[in-house]
Amino acid sequence: TDPKFIRNFSIIAHIDHGKSTLSDRILELTGTVSQRDMEEQLLDTMDIERERGITIKSQAVRVAYTADDGQEYQFNLIDTPGHVDFTYEVSRSLAACEGAVLVVDATQGVEAQTVANAMMAMNADLEIIPLINKIDLPSAEPERVKGEIEDGLAIVADDAILASGKTGVGVKDLLEAVVHLIPSPEGNAEGPLRALIFDSYFDPYRGVVALVRVVDGSIKKGDEVRLVNAGTEILVEEVGARHPKEVALPNLSVGEVGYLVTGLKDVSQVRVGDTITSRVGGVTEPLPGYREAKPMVYTGLFPIESDQFEALKEALEKLSLNDPALEWEMENSHALGFGFRVGFLGLLHMEVIKERLEREFGLDLIATAPSVEYHVYKTNKEMVSVHSPQDMPDPSEIDHIEEPYLRATIMIPPDYVGAVMELTVAHRGTFKTMNYISPTTVEQIWEIPSSELILDYFDQLKSRTKGYASLDYEFDEYKPGSLQKLDILLSGKPIDALSFIVHKDKAYDRGRVLCEKLKDIIPQQMFEVPIQAAVGGRVLARQTVRAKRKDVLAKCYGGDISRKRKLLEKQKAGKKRMKAIGNVEVPQEAFMAILKVD
Ligand code: GTP
Numbered sequence: 310t311d312p313k314f315i316r317n318f319s320i321i322a323h324i325d326h327g328k329s330t331l332s333d334r335i336l337e338l339t340g341t342v343s344q345r346d347m348e349e350q351l352l353d354t355m356d357i358e359r360e361r362g363i364t365i366k367s368q369a370v371r372v373a374y375t376a377d378d379g380q381e382y383q384f385n386l387i388d389t390p391g392h393v394d395f396t397y398e399v400s401r402s403l404a405a406c407e408g409a410v411l412v413v414d415a416t417q418g419v420e421a422q423t424v425a426n427a428m429m430a431m432n433a434d435l436e437i438i439p440l441i442n443k444i445d446l447p448s449a450e451p452e453r454v455k456g457e458i459e460d461g462l463a464i465v466a467d468d469a470i471l472a473s474g475k476t477g478v479g480v481k482d483l484l485e486a487v488v489h490l491i492p493s494p495e496g497n498a499e500g501p502l503r504a505l506i507f508d509s510y511f512d513p514y515r516g517v518v519a520l521v522r523v524v525d526g527s528i529k530k531g532d533e534v535r536l537v538n539a540g541t542e543i544l545v546e547e548v549g550a551r552h553p554k555e556v557a558l559p560n561l562s563v564g565e566v567g568y569l570v571t572g573l574k575d576v577s578q579v580r581v582g583d584t585i586t587s588r589v590g591g592v593t594e595p596l597p598g599y600r601e602a603k604p605m606v607y608t609g610l611f612p613i614e615s616d617q618f619e620a621l622k623e624a625l626e627k628l629s630l631n632d633p634a635l636e637w638e639m640e641n642s643h644a645l646g647f648g649f650r651v652g653f654l655g656l657l658h659m660e661v662i663k664e665r666l667e668r669e670f671g672l673d674l675i676a677t678a679p680s681v682e683y684h685v686y687k688t689n690k691e692m693v694s695v696h697s698p699q700d701m702p703d704p705s706e707i708d709h710i711e712e713p714y715l716r717a718t719i720m721i722p723p724d725y726v727g728a729v730m731e732l733t734v735a736h737r738g739t740f741k742t743m744n745y746i747s748p749t750t751v752e753q754i755w756e757i758p759s760s761e762l763i764l765d766y767f768d769q770l771k772s773r774t775k776g777y778a779s780l781d782y783e784f785d786e787y788k789p790g791s792l793q794k795l796d797i798l799l800s801g802k803p804i805d806a807l808s809f810i811v812h813k814d815k816a817y818d819r820g821r822v823l824c825e826k827l828k829d830i831i832p833q834q835m836f837e838v839p840i841q842a843a844v845g846g847r848v849l850a851r852q853t854v855r856a857k858r859k860d861v862l863a864k865c866y867g868g869d870i871s872r873k874r875k876l877l878e879k880q881k882a883g884k885k886r887m888k889a890i891g892n893v894e895v896p897q898e899a900f901m902a903i904l905k906v907d
Contacts, residue, residue, distance in 0.1 A: 312564035322412035323420040330474035371550040385566035394655030405522035408436040408491030415449035419457040421781035439469040461746030494564030502526035511630035529560035533588040546570040602634035604652025607696040609677035611648030624670040717782040736761035821850040833857035
């Protein structure tokens with residue numbers, strides 16, 4: 310296709326502002342997918358994406374659009390995730406585009422990821438088309454939202470497209486705007502091949518498939534190519550476009566977006582962000598990079614039955630094939646046996662992976678409390694990265710500890726300024742600035758330790774603002790903190806999997822509340838179970854789970870056998886989520902109790 314008739318763009322938005330629904334309408338209106346094959350959120354292909362109504366993976370799709378000028382255009386559109394955990398997916402999608410459609414919900418207005426995504430698009434020098442969505446809703450306030458886009462994002466919004474992904478109104482206007490406002494790709498058709506890999510996935514039949522944007526030259530089946538950074542050489546097995554089903558093509562020419570079958574078996578050989586060039590006579594300089602995915606939270610995942618260890622390892626290997634952001638290493642816990650310490654982009658990513666391990670691979674897992682990565686400077690000047698409280702060196706060897714801080718953007722209606730201040734300061738946040746982007750929306754910037762954010766900060770923020778607050782954050786820097794390891798002892802023995810790292814000023818309170826919680830969570834056993842919280846051998850709090858008095862079956866007076874069976878089955882089901890530590894049965898909730906202590 311002549312680059313003049315190509316338009317490459319991403320759809321970006323805050324979570325739930327309606328990107329996926331809007332993409333569905335575009336596929337429908339351009340006849341890419343027939344009415345008969347239309348399912349909701351067609352581009353959200355994972356079960357979990359559909360169920361939760363969220364986009365996790367970006368999806369590229371090619372559509373043909375015949376514009377009002379009678380010309381047929383090739384649109385390559387990329388639906389991106391809205392949730393902050395998956396920001397890096399957005400950044401790499403933008404690198405393949407000339408434009409972005411910024412979707413803003415007409416009832417919600419500009420929210421935290423609207424700002425973050427718009428900034429990314431601006432930094433990537435993309436043409437931005439603002440679109441105010443969901444105007445079918447009676448509570449839509451397009452004029453107010455226009456004002457917020459102008460004042461909050463400095464994007465001219467007079468001509469913002471008013472649309473509804475639900476009714477389809479405005480979608481045609483959007484397609485015309487794409488034709489007229491988004492620049493066509495510029496590249497050298499004759500020059501040496503340069504193509505950017507912006508995504509890759511593993512196909513069980515064909516190996517690694519890379520999604521690419523051709524910047525210069527063209528690429529076809531049988532070409533011998535090389536990855537500039539990795540040095541890997543590839544014989545191209547097939548190229549084509551996704552509609553969204555893959556359709557093979559004779560070639561991908563300059564400016565086009567499409568897929569490339571590499572025949573490789575391992576996704577890690579095809580790093581997203583790398584540049585593809587010809588094996589002979591290719592370029593040596595890679596295209597400018599993109600933002601690397603770096604885990605923010607780490608958790609231990611342990612099989613409840615120790616014979617599932619190998620299965621868990623295989624499952625993690627499989628998931629990693631399609632998820633370069635997933636990091637993991639073996640972890641050995643006295644309490645829980647062999648498992649893995651796994652790094653995630655955030656709590657949603659963690660939940661999704663855990664759910665997939667359990668659902669798609671049939672594993673029963675215990676997850677330990679999430680932790681961040683601490684930098685521990687030892688007295689011998691060595692620095693160690695600690696992902697798990699149990700790896701914390703002995704206090705006598707520690708000079709000081711640094712913890713990661715985030716720069717958080719919070720958007721709220723002015724009424725909640727006080728409540729958010731109080732909450733965030735209690736989470737060791739430092740207030741930076743605040744500005745009004747409209748009479749109804751305030752933007753606050755904070756600096757807050759990552760470890761505080763993962764302690765259900767977001768849930769509390771939502772509940773204290775009646776759901777109005779939105780939050781975005783990015784890694785800022787490491788800073789020293791007075792941090793200590795808090796140990797939990799059951800029957801006098803420290804349980805490594807229950808320990809966590811805490812700020813000195815909070816050790817006492819968190820220890821006390823955690824003991825209270827654990828007392829309620831740990832079921833009664835045949836004997837008394839003392840629970841203690843301690844720092845470096847000094848006990849800060851103590852509770853006791855009283856011994857059980859009667860056998861549960863005694864409750865089933867009479868000989869109602871079916872009832873007895875039901876009770877036994879219920880106990881068995883309950884057991885699945887328990888782990889015997891020494892002689893104490895500890896349920897899954899115990900490991901997560903720390904998240905609920907505030
Ligand atoms: P993520 O992919 O998770 O970031 O969300 P999204 O931005 O793709 O939003 P999605 O398309 O999943 O829509 C979110 C919710 O809004 C769903 O319940 C949709 O049915 C609803 N919705 C989307 N567009 C419209 C619209 O134009 N009007 C109305 N009334 N509801 C809409």
